[in-house]
Amino acid sequence: MRYRQVGSSGLTVSVVGLGCNSFGDTLDPSDVDTVVGAAIDSGITLFDTADIYGGAPGQGEELLGAALGKRRDDVVLATKAGMDTQGLAGPAWECRGSRRYLHRAVEGSLRRLQTDHIDLLQLHEPDPITPIDETLAALDDLVRSGKVRYIGSSNFTAWQVVDADWTARTSQLSRFVAAQNPYSLLNRGMAFSMAGWRDAAAATISARAGREGAGKRREKKRKTARCLRSVFTEIVSFCNQVAFIVPEC
Secondary structure, three states, X not given: OOEEEXXXXXXXXXXXXXXXXXXOOOEOHHHHXXXXXXXXXXXXXXXXOOOOOOOOOOHHHHHHHHHHHHHHHHOEEEEEEOOOOOOOOOOOOOOXXXXXXXXXXXXXXXXXXXXXXXXXXXXXXXXXXXOHHHHHHHHHHHHHOOOEEEEEEEOOOHHHHHHHHHHHHHHOOOOEEEEEOOOOOOOOHHHHHOXXXXXXXXXXXXXXXXXXXXXXXXXXXXXXXXHHHHHHHHHHHHHHHHOOOHHHO
């Protein structure tokens, strides 16, 4: 496995990360520990989740926190806040980038993830109501308090990333070190719209699996673990060849 820094920060992650959006949704809760263990055994250190993930908001974080357990300090834990979690962090009045909401959201994520800090907190989507300077000031407060180490954006357009970066620089606030946007062979828009903002990128694998009766659970877990380790090894091998090309697209 190769490791690299995220953007110009000192945050070091594996070039392949595990996307945890399926935990509790398409991935049965009882299989989460197997998936997490196989990822760690393959050298993956970046685990990406969000407060909205799971069969219900918050469940994905709870399952990941429980699966990591004592291994928490061996990984880089990334989560996101800012989408509609159906009241999980209290009423938002559509201002999910506000100081009030972000502080409540982070406190909830810390509790569900069973940790005292989040390595990378990403704003899940732009807040069209709250001024970006208020959002960045709130995120900076969380960084200075030690509850969050680094911050990033998700689903921001190029001009919104640039606007946020300019605001952070001129106000001497913590800057976004990562941008997470849709990117695939069929959707390469990010490669062109974000080309001028050359912070590092890391690939994420989304863990998905079907459901099965309890009678074959134990054997299924053994086979699943072997299969996942094989899949992770192949993906890591591929990303070791292409990961350093992605930012140049």
